[in-house]
Amino acid sequence: MSPNATLLTSTSPHFPAALRSATLLAPCPQIWALGNLDILTMPLLAFFCATRCPGNVILRTYDLALALREAGVPVIGGFHTPMEKECLEVLLRGQQPMVICPARTIERLRMPLSWRQPYDEGRLLVLSPFVVRQRRPTTELAEYRNRFVATLATNIFVAYAGPGSKTAQFCGELVAQHRRAYTLDLPDNAHLVQRGVLSHALHDLVGLLRHAQDDYSAHAARD
Secondary structure (H helix, E strand, O other): OOOOOEEEEOOOOOOOHHHHOOOOOOOOOEEEEEEOHHHHHOOOEEEEOOOOOOHHHHHHHHHHHHHHHHHOOOEEEOOOOHHHHHHHHHHHOOOOOEEEOOOOOOOOOOOOHHHHHHHHOOOEEEEEOOOOOOOOOOHHHHHHHHHHHHHHOOEEEEOOOOOOOHHHHHHHHHHHOOOEEEEEOOHHHHHHHHOOOEEEOHHHHHHHHHHHHHHHHHHHHHO
């Protein structure tokens, strides 16, 4: 039996502060949640990848997912494209917290089998800003969801976005708002770097993200 989603309004104690003053998306007065809401206090990495991407990007992104899992980096995303889905399955087999944001309502959600153990162990949170009538993903809902994910994230990773695509344009918008957006140091991502996205070798990127997680853990221990 699937659990019931909890409705959070903007006055709820667990409602993310980032959504109250969001500049990347239209007002979001309420969200639905399933799982451990404490994950929202962690430094989340937004994970994006285009539906189609070059073979070398696929291989390096898969390696990155493995490295993020080993490093325990908390990740948030919609996990809708083929590469995102593949990486989600890798990440769910780790111990790090995860936030999944479908581009549809999560009321009466049938939770996939691979989500259940992380959910039961308090390592998974499912979030949606969409109401009951929005049951099927659409392009418009996906675009809003991506903005929702980026708003909740501390850092943003874009494995690949086609030149001139909406996601590439969104990267430029993120940079203009001084958000930390990263990609892998590959020739196919040169157009993202031109938009101001920071490129790193895989090892360096994971080290940077692990450092953010260590800072959070040290601060939490002091509190």
